[in-house]
Amino acid sequence: MLSVNPIFSRQSHSKLMRCLQSFARSGKGLLFSIGSLIALSAPASFAQSxxxxxxxxxxxxxxxxxxxxxxxxxxxxxxxxxxxxxxxxxxxxxxxxxxxxxxxxxxxxxxxxxxxxxxxxxxxxxxxxxxxxxxxxxxxxxxxxxxxxxxxxxxxxxxxxxxxxxxxxAASETTKTAPPSVPAQAKSKPAPAYRPTLNPLAAPGSVDSLRTAPIGRPYTPGGGEAQFLK
Known part of the structure; x- marks a missing residue:
């Protein structure tokens, strides 16, 4: 890595701060050229380094x-x-x-x-x-x-x-790293699929379960309908 003179850097920083303060007091703001800013902040030993x-x-x-x-x-x-x-x-x-x-x-x-x-x-x-x-x-x-x-x-x-x-x-100083692995116990499990419970259907030909007894009279499956006429 090429060396930079730290003493000049501190001096340049002081000059830059005095320049900014002078412009602020005079009300001229920051209307100075970028070239002047670079000249103040550039190290003196640049030509050598x-x-x-x-x-x-x-x-x-x-x-x-x-x-x-x-x-x-x-x-x-x-x-x-x-x-x-x-x-x-x-x-x-x-x-x-x-x-x-x-x-x-x-x-x-x-x-x-x-x-x-x-x-x-x-x-x-x-x-x-x-x-x-x-x-x-x-x-x-x-x-x-x-x-x-x-x-x-x-x-x-x-x-x-x-x-x-x-x-x-950036390409030479950084290396590609794999993302951190997630522990097995920390991995989220998928929610179980919803499966509604269905009642069993009546066997084919079975109509007794669909019949209802008349009001006031008990109903006996398989007993015939004539008993209600007595």
Whole structure:
């Protein structure tokens, strides 16, 4: 993880609070630019802690399939400049040449748009390696970026942001865990189905149970109806 200077962070926080209090007393509210707020809160050691070689090392650990492009030879000693990689040159262009914030995905996407040729033109004489490499790597670096698909470019942007902020992405620092198991006795049992009780039906041909005795006279089943005429 990249280091952050805690002393400067406290000083920046104090400056920010004094600025907010000053605006509140003057009645101007919070009408100041986001850029000023970022400038007050950004650590002073940022340039050192997020140097192009450090960021490149982080990114290549995250994306090992990304091309190194460090085959170029130095002009001073005719040796291979192994530390001058595609990512280190991209970071130098982003931070030092364009002065863009390394903390936000949008700024890195803007830089990639330069490499894709759809935003600003990258000047060869200001590109990293122009002054100390025998061959300017600009065109080769642009070709590598242009071959990346959308998913690969998004992964590169996320790795650059994580390297600059010292964070690990959510996908790398969290693991999938199974939901906690519920004890057997705690599991609810389904309610039994309602089954109404039915009285048995009379046997076929049995009509005695349907007969009722006349009022005032007892009824004897099977005794015939003539007994009521007596």
């Amino acid at each position: 997020s140097s192009p070689p450090d960021v490149a090392k982080f990114v290549y650990q995250r994306i090992p399939t990304l091309a190194l492009e460090n085959q170029y030879v130095r002009t001073d000693n005719n040796k291979q400049a192994v530390d001058s990689t595609l990512v280190s040159r991209l970071v130098y262009y982003h931070n030092s040449v364009k002065g863009r914030s390394p903390l936000y995905r949008l700024d890195w996407k803007t830089t990639l748009a330069d490499y894709l040729g759809i935003h600003e033109v990258i000047q060869p004489e200001t590109y990293s390696g122009y002054a100390f490499l025998k061959k300017n790597p600009l065109e080769s670096d642009r070709a590598v970026i242009q071959k990346l698909n959308a998913a690969q470019r998004n992964a590169l942007v996320q790795a650059l942001v994580d390297a600059s902020t010292g964070r690990q992405s």
